[in-house]
Amino acid sequence: xxxxxxxxxxxxxxxxxxxxxxxxxxxxxxxxxxxxxxxxxxxxxxxxxxxxxxxxxxxxxxxxxxxxxxxxxxxxxxxxxxxxxxxxxxxxxxxxxxxxxxxxxxxxxxxxxxx
Amino acid sequence: xxxxxxxxxxxxxxxxxxxxxxxxxxxxxxxxxxxxxxxxxxxxxxxxxxxxxxxxxxxxxxxxxxxxxxxxxxxxxxxxxxxxxxxxxxxxxxxxxxxxxxxxxxxxxxxxxxx
Numbered sequence: 001x002x003x004x005x006x007x008x009x010x011x012x013x014x015x016x017x018x019x020x021x022x023x024x025x026x027x028x029x030x031x032x033x034x035x036x037x038x039x040x041x042x043x044x045x046x047x048x049x050x051x052x053x054x055x056x057x058x059x060x061x062x063x064x065x066x067x068x069x070x071x072x073x074x075x076x077x078x079x080x081x082x083x084x085x086x087x088x089x090x091x092x093x094x095x096x097x098x099x100x101x102x103x104x105x106x107x108x109x110x111x112x113x114x115x
Numbered sequence: 116x117x118x119x120x121x122x123x124x125x126x127x128x129x130x131x132x133x134x135x136x137x138x139x140x141x142x143x144x145x146x147x148x149x150x151x152x153x154x155x156x157x158x159x160x161x162x163x164x165x166x167x168x169x170x171x172x173x174x175x176x177x178x179x180x181x182x183x184x185x186x187x188x189x190x191x192x193x194x195x196x197x198x199x200x201x202x203x204x205x206x207x208x209x210x211x212x213x214x215x216x217x218x219x220x221x222x223x224x225x226x227x228x229x230x
Contacts (some may be wrong), residue, residue, distance in 0.1 A: 033216065042119075042206050042220030043160070056216045087152055100148045100212060101164035111158070 002027070004093050004107035012113045013081050015084040015087070021076040021110045025093030031055075032074040033104065034066060043090055049074055080113075086114045116144045119207050121221035128197045129229050135182070136192040136224045138207030146212025149190040150183065154223070155203040163205075166190055168212075197228045 005024045013019050025032050031050045035043035045058040063079045074094075078085055088111050092104040094102035128134035140149065150185040151163040166174045167180045174181040182191040194201055204225050208218040 004147050031216070035218075042208075043218070044220075045217040048216040050216075058217065090158075090160060092160070099223040100146065100210060101165055101167055103116075103150055103152075103165055104218070105162065106152075106160035108157055 004091055004105050006089075006091050006107040006110050008110060009108065010111045010113075012115060014115055015081055016084060017081050019078050019081060021078075021089050021091075021112070022073065023076070023091030023093075023107060024073045025091075026105055029093040029105075030072055030093050031094045031096060032068055032072065032093045033094075034074070035092065035106075036060075036074045036086075037088040037090060037109070039087070046076070050076060081114045083114050086112060088112075117144075117209060117211060117219050119209055119219050119221035121207055121224050123224045124222075125225045125227070127227050127229055128194075130199060131196055133193060133195045134197055134226065136194070136205050136207075136226065137218050138190045138192065138221060139187050140190060140207070142188075142209065142211055144211040148210045149181070149183070150208045150210070150218070151179070151190075151192045152206045152208060152220075153201075154206060156203070160206070164192070194226075199228050199230060202226060202228045 033048040034046040037043040047066045048056040052068045066076045068074045088109040090109045092106045120139045147168045149166045154159045164176045180193045204223045207221045
């Protein structure tokens, strides 16, 4: 079975540009979460979507937005890129939102470099 | 406020020896889950082990065990019989019962297994 897939794996953008990152969850998983991991730090929560609705949002500016599609795949959009947005962006999927004892499955991430 | 603290930036262990990675946490929610993830250089976060706040026994998964001391708010990961492939970053994380959808991660410990 395919795991969580993210695309692209790497990309380089210029300050002020826009970027779209994509995530396909494990088949049957309805929940997708996005995390930002800056070099040398642990991942920070950005969004969670469940059944196409936003269920949680971390402390990120409005330049960050996301959506989930009917097939449960998801996009993370970042506008007006800043140098500080350079990071590994991780997507995680789970079957549902409320099971505390389930360890989410993460993808390998998209490494974004803003120059 | 919920918080995860990992005080060991880096650790070395000899192959076949056991190693303990420290994690302390802070939360006011009586219902929470504690997780350990492994992150190799590829970037993917690999789920290792879970401990629930109401679990009476320490969790074990193969060579991984979690030394859960609730009164001290610690959840240390023990890796037995270390292997060269265990070299990676290790993150401790928590999810709370009231907001089960997001992880709070620590800053991680980089483990290097020596041949």
